């Protein structure tokens with residue numbers, strides 16, 4: 044708690060009488076600092092004095108993480124400010140919260156917050172609950188868990204992907220690292236998953252090229268001449284003042300690097316800061332890259348020495364033994380490979396919607412600007428052919444030798460500097476079987492039919508049992524965030540399939556409605572925890588949060604909840620789970636370990652006082668694969684050959700052995716392939732518009748989605764180009780139906796040239812709002828009514844950006 048620090052500040056504004064006096068008191072630093080003090084001073088003059096100001100953090104999964112200063116009066120948070128420490132110069136800048144974090148008081152004090160444990164009384168999904176005691180709730184969970192494991196084994200217990208508190212350490216919700224996982228690992232284990240909804244395709248694919256999935260730090264753009272962004276929108280997806288959007292701006296201000304944004308939408312990242320926006324048809328980036336390669340090869344613009352020394356499979360010279368003749372990349376591009384098609388700009392123009400001349404110019408521009416920071420967000424890979432796309436985009440820095448150097452990049456998304464963190468240990472899972480994080484609905488519906496070769500089951504040839512028990516702590520992927528909500532409803536509402544669902548939440552979300560037992564959690568800002576930065580360029584930090592208020596109603600912290608279940612599972616389980624420590628003792632124990640590894644860290648009490656501790660990357664900027672670039676023999680990559688594998692023999696083997704459908708492609712080369720529900724799919728006859736759900740500033744997924752001021756500031760709309768709107772008689776602001784064979788969503792249309800013709804989009808994460816026992820039409824604008832549960836071929840990941848719909852005026 045930062046009471047003493049705040050006490051000093053408060054004395055300043057109680058004695059200061061003018062703006063000048065205030066600015067002086069604040070050390071004459073930045074305007075926002077002075078302003079917030081004035082606001083506080085005005086507040087204190089008309090209201091009773093506040094009791095304290097407490098350091099908190101916004102710990103949602105937005106890829107940033109922000110410090111909050113919670114002003115508390117009468118045991119209630121009544122005002123929220125953000126980081127005000129340091130001189131606020133770039134490199135020691137303030138980690139300022141975005142409007143979501145600044146509105147957290149409205150989440151903390153929301154009238155709809157869950158207050159008591161509840162059990163389901165109606166049909167599953169109907170949303171009928173009755174209040175029960177904690178004892179009854181915990182006993183019920185324990186008995187169901189025991190029964191499930193006795194009858195089906197530990198593999199029938201699943202911990203769903205959830206990211207609501209991904210920022211926490213003790214409170215962390217990430218399924219790999221949560222206290223739920225720790226508990227299950229103390230009790231025989233659980234069916235786990237690989238991959239995430241965020242990065243399934245790129246995280247599966249990139250390692251075939253590079254051995255890992257890393258990018259340069261965004262701050263390294265200070266050394267770049269050109270920035271090329273494929274479907275990357277940090278102005279909306281990394282919004283913190285300590286986040287990537289700030290680094291991008293500051294670094295470009297210094298390097299004056301040109302910026303080209305390649306995205307079906309004119310994004311907030313472009314928004315006048317770009318030098319050029321190139322709209323592209325979703326799912327076709329690999330075609331664009333192929334044509335760029337065609338121009339570069341034809342005009343002798345490729346970095347041949349780099350390709351010869353560092354890469355495998357660019358041309359005949361480095362094609363691995365066992366690969367087919369002309370199986371190399373150059374042959375593929377020039378039309379001498381298996382398909383016999385030259386990847387000319389004319390060929391790509393038809394696929395991507397980008398004019399040929401622009402493709403030629405872009406190729407010359409990229410090859411001529413060194414170093415170039417070529418990167419991708421995760422939008423392009425959240426497509427049904429996303430594995431191919433992510434590796435294809437990486438070809439541009441590879442062809443131009445931009446990998447492993449300052450100001451360059453690998454083609455992946457940025458990496459970040461992180462301060463030493465010692466995670467709450469989750470122990471080892473005795474169960475080795477895994478499914479992809481996206482295929483859990485299938486594992487309920489047809490678990491024992493799922494195999495390694497057809498469905499990506501790992502650790503076993505096939506699943507033996509379906510999922511019978513689900514833990515869902517701090518997540519909304521049971522309904523809202525998982526694809527094809529209407530199908531999910533069918534699967535979940537039948538409680539003879541998955542027999543028990545436990546949801547631990549703050550709100551009655553669409554997922555919470557499917558709980559059998561629903562438990563009210565404390566929020567991170569109501570607990571003690573130490574929270575590291577997420578994506579933050581080259582300035583890492585730690586935030587030490589303290590409980591802003593006491594625990595209200597019967598809300599309980601996750602550590603207590605899991606300890607109580609452990610206790611009911613037996614004294615040995617309880618002992619293994621807690622190791623005899625309280626939550627506070629765990630934190631001290633973990634922090635002591637951190638300091639042992641990193642003696643520069645402030646001591647525990649000092650960190651508690653100062654709330655946030657920042658440090659710049661001592662190495663300057665992170666450069667992905669720099670060691671390898673400097674000395675490839677001494678520092679080989681983690682690929683089988685130790686080199687950049689443009690041709691991957693491992694993928695060639697998978698392509699031969701896995702069971703794939705007609706319209707699915709796994710290839711040793713980063714080729715372009717069309718896919719199900721793409722721009723050229725026959726289904727376009729009925730559903731002519733492509734649709735995806737971008738990550739939206741109104742919310743972090745669904746979190747903050749119930750905050751009125753944010754809803755008003757950033758409306759939930761479907762973007763549609765004026766050409767497509769006119770053809771349908773739709774005007775800006777009209778209510779429309781967006782539908783396909785899976786369902787229907789109703790919301791307002793945003794008619795705008797900011798999206799290319801033939802494509803539509805809406806912010807993902809809006810709260811699903813439908814009568815599931817009636818017409819099932821969603822009035823909340825939730826894109827997942829329209830998305831498919833069919834996984835992508837290699838990662839078995841979520842192709843949630845690959846959809847076809849029709850839009851009609853209501």
Ligand SMILES: Nc1nc2c(c(=O)[nH]1)N[C@H]1C(S)=C(S)[C@@H](COP(=O)(O)OP(=O)(O)OC[C@H]3O[C@@H](n4cnc5c(=O)[nH]c(N)nc54)[C@H](O)[C@@H]3O)O[C@H]1N2
Pocket residue numbers: 104105106240241242273274275276279280281282305306307308310323324325326327328420421422423424425426735736737738739740741742743744745808844
């Ligand atoms: N405000 C806010 N920030 C967030 C989140 C949030 O919900 N709200 N979520 C966080 C999380 S968990 C994640 S995983 C990240 C997600 O980060 P991303 O996955 O990068 O975000 P998206 O908006 O899905 O996609 C980025 C851009 O890709 C574009 N795009 C879509 N398909 C294609 C394509 O085929 N080709 C090209 N070139 N572009 C395409 C979209 O228009 C969009 O502008 O964001 C994080 N940040």
Ligand SMILES: Nc1nc2c(c(=O)[nH]1)N[C@H]1C(S)=C(S)[C@@H](COP(=O)(O)OP(=O)(O)OC[C@H]3O[C@@H](n4cnc5c(=O)[nH]c(N)nc54)[C@H](O)[C@@H]3O)O[C@H]1N2
Pocket residue numbers: 104204205206207208240241242425516517518519520521523524525547548549550552564565566567736737738743744745746807808826827830843844
């Ligand atoms: N169509 C489509 N769907 C998508 C995506 C997309 O791009 N398109 N993106 C996908 C991606 S990348 C991701 S990461 C997922 C994210 O999906 P989720 O991980 O489900 O993320 P949220 O929707 O934010 O849900 C987090 C939940 O945690 C709760 N919560 C927040 N704080 C706390 C707390 O302190 N305690 C407890 N117990 N609960 C808390 C919130 O109320 C909220 O219900 O969505 C995926 N779904």
Ligand code: SF4
Pocket residue numbers: 101102103105106107108109139140141142143144145281282283284286743
């Ligand atoms: S939503 Fe993200 S950027 Fe906004 S305050 Fe929270 S952590 Fe920071």
Ligand SMILES: [Mo]
Pocket residue numbers: 104240241242
């Ligand atoms: Mo994500």
